[in-house]
Amino acid sequence: MNYKIGIDVGGTNTDAAILDEDLNLVHSVKSPTSEDIESGIFQALHRVLQEANIDQTAVTHAMLGTTQCTNAIVERKKLAKVGVLRLRYPATVSVTPFTAWPQDIVDVLTENYAIAKGGYEFDGKTLSAFDEQEIRDILTSWQGKVEAVAIVGVFSSLKNDQEFYVHDISREVLGEDVSISLSSTIGSVGLIERENATILNAALFKVMQATSDGFEKALAQEGVENAEVYLCQNDGTLMSIDYAREFPILTIACGPTNSIRGASYLAGLENAVVLDVGGTTSDIGVITDGFPRESSVAVDVGGVRTNFRMPDIVSIGLGGGSIVRQAENGEVTVGPDSVGYKISEKALAFGGNTLTTTDIAVRLGKIEIGDSEKVAHITQDFAEKAEAKIAQMVEEAIDRMKTSSGDVTLILVGGGNIIVPDQLKGVEEIIRDEKGAVANAIGASISQIGGQYEQIYIYSQIAREQALQDARGKADEQAMKAGAIEGTIELVEVEEIPLAYHPDNATRLRVKVVGDLMQN
Structure with a gap:
């Protein structure tokens, strides 16, 4: 029997799950997320292996969903010093790189940027003559000052040969130790948002290097030496550890997508x-x-506006540790503050002195944890008001995600899902699963390898079928680079968006594929 291990790092808990080769859950654990993240991963991995009592050498795949990159951006810590090289002079000098960025993150990255000749017009014509010597002079001036380079060509989503040429020059001038990110491989249409995403990707390479090295080290310490190692992407798929080191930004918001994939698997539903x-x-x-819906608008990451792919997620300040209070006007409030991972110390049911949503669930008899006698003094009326407030918060959030007025099927997962009432307006059916508390770790374990390619094609110059075939081939290449087995790759999504301002029927074409994981 072979096994897979999935680990997902959340803000409160780090969850680990072991699945057998038939994707049946063997064992799962929850451990508090540590401040340094790594030790929490070590603890969760150690516990799940010890308690499951399986042969570590039979583990063939290990997957990690981590908040490290998100935390690094939000906290402005562990980021690399980035040099930004934009190819479009003089047309874009009025809006320089780092425009509208929070100053505290700019101070960390160091404001090294240059706008050089190059780039393309929207129809593929050269904007200004590319000057190799100018590029070499800029890069030479950055020697010893930057740890990573973000290369951004105007309309590189249409034609990206200049970006790849500058990549080769950068490698020659700055050496192998400097990380290089190309905007055409990361973002979408929209210069500034694509540039921002590329800068963040470049800034995160040290964080991902440390995270991936730490995960491999933890696995080795536990005797898991034969496993293929993957990290979770934010579209609900996986990528190889080497691919993650090249595109660390793709791990941002992978936690919610792991939960969505895990929920889909547990409920046996592909639409909910x-x-x-x-x-x-x-x-x-x-x-x-079967896959998380992606956001169709630019997304703010740590105060920086970006346009790389992100899941369409609404987050609200409601959890199992959310603090419940009664306002002066008699209204009951829930959150947004929470006791978090200290719930076992601070909640009333566990002998603490803070009233939480979990205490409300215990008082209403929905769950048997802690000591129900410690919440017996809460009146039935107050508990029902608190539950009604929770229902209202959830109903409003669900309404924001709907694309039609009809009732929806709701899958409830996560360790705190017991606080949600059994009846909600606008919800036709609520599905819960006893394994839902670790749906995120299960989602990490069951995922396939993903590949995605996006480019602007001018259909007056290339036939649509030929463009689709070209994009599909390049998406397949991305999937194989991320670790998929050739021959198992399937097309799962095609998106075509015509560019209204272009006279020659230009279309932004996005293709997504998935494939099976490599086996040992």
Whole structure:
């Protein structure tokens, strides 16, 4: 019997799950997320292996969903010093790199940037003559000052040969130790948002290096030496550890997508709304044809506006540790503050002195944990008011995710899902599963390898079928680079968006594929 291990790091808990080769859950554990993240991963991995009592050498795959990159951006810590090289002079000098960025993150990255000649017009014509010597002079001036380079060409989503050429020059001038990120491989249409995403990707390479090295080290310490190692992407798929080191930004918001995938698997549904209730917050997303629905608008990451792919998620300040209070006007309030991972110390049912949503669930007889006598003094009326407030918060969030007025099927997962009432307006059916508390770790374990490619094609210059074939081939290449087996890759999504301002029928084409994991 072979096994897979999935680990997902949340804000409150780090969850680990072991699945057998038939994807049956063998064992799972929850451990408090540590401040340094790594030790929490070590503890969860150690516990799940010890308690499951399996042969570590039979583990063939290990998957990690981590908040490390998100935390690094939000906390402005462990980020690399980035040099930004934009190819479009003089047309874009009025809006320089780092425009509208929070100053505290700019101070960390160091404001090294240059706008050089190059780039393309929207129809593929050269904007200004590319000057190799100018590029070499800029890069030479950055020697010893930057740890990573973000290369951004105007309309590189249409034509990206200049970006790849500058990549080769950068490698020659700055050496192998400097990380290089190309905007055409990361973001979408929209210069500034794509540039921002590329800068963040470049800034995160040290964080991902440390995280991936730490995960491999933890596995080795536990005797898991034969496993293929993967990290979770934010579209509900996996990528190889080497691919993650090249595109660390793709791990941002992978936690909610793991939960959505895990919920879909547990419920046996490919279309539903998923509510993942943690200790501090709840994430609401939509599963569409088995994969998380992606956001169609630019997304703010740590105060920086970006346009790389992100899941369509609504987060609310409601969790199992959310603090319940009665306002002066008699109204009951829930959250957004929470006791978080200290719930076992601070909640009333566990002998603490803070009233939480979990205490309300205990008082109403929905769950048997802690000591129910310690919440017996809470009146039935107050408990019902608190539950009604929780229901209102959830109903409003679900309404924000709906695309039609009809009732939806809701899958409830996460360790705090018991606080959600059994009846909600706008919800036709609520599905809970006893394994839902570790749906995120299960989602990490069952995922396939993903590949995605996006480019602007001008259909007056290339036939649509030929463009689709080209994009599909390049998406397949991305999937194989991320660790998928050739021959198992399937097309799961095609998106075409015509560019209204272009006279020659230009279309932004996005293709997504998935494939099976490599086997040992």
